[in-house]
Amino acid sequence: MDQRAHFLTLATTDLDASRTFYIDGLGWSPLLDVPGEIVFFQIAHGLVLGLFDAQKFTEDLGQDGGPASVGGLTLSHNVDSPEAVDAVVSAAAKAGATVIKQPRRAAFGGYHGHFTDPSGVIWEVCHNPGFSIDADGTVRLAEL
Structure with a gap:
């Protein structure tokens, strides 16, 4: 495996609040925005930050239980x-x-x-x- 990453994806407990914070508050431009699921921002050459609804993040991993958290x-x-x-x-x-x-x-x-x-x-x-x-x-x- 090459020593690099292309996506940083974070479980986001309040996607709407995060979207508002990054887009309206900080002035970032989304690369792709899927309401209710995920918003992507290009943050560097070849690097994307994804803010993924925490419950959908958990489900995407094939896990049961409550929403994931970042720590x-x-x-x-x-x-x-x-x-x-x-x-x-x-x-x-x-x-x-x-x-x-x-x-x-x-x-x-x-x-x-x-x-x-x-x-x-x-x-x-x-x-x-x-x-x-x-x-x-x-x-x-x-x-x-």
């Missing part, structure tokens, strides 16, 4: 400056996010803050001076 996962969005971290976290809060960690200096030497979307997905907004992407898409992580 132990953080999605990170890297920006160019500490001021950009502040701006994105503020915009997310205005869109309905719950800020769980106000932006501050991070232990790794950068600057970050965290919020949750309507289904509890944790987002980190980060300025990491050791993070860069080469022209060919290779990610570089330098120790600070």
Whole structure:
């Protein structure tokens, strides 16, 4: 198997609230939107984020029981400056996010803050001076 992923699919407890948050609140454009089931967003070259209704997610896996939930996962969005971290976290809060960690200096030497979307997905907004992407898409992580 190649070392890559093309989809990140998250069980979403309130698909309508998540749709409103990402599309109306953050201004994202859906790649495909299937009301009552799933909404897809292209988030990088060849990478799609899927927000899947939690009960349909469980059924799609062929499992019985209540809706699945997301836990132990953080999605990170890297920006160019500490001021950009502040701006994105503020915009997310205005869109309905719950800020769980106000932006501050991070232990790794950068600057970050965290919020949750309507289904509890944790987002980190980060300025990491050791993070860069080469022209060919290779990610570089330098120790600070």
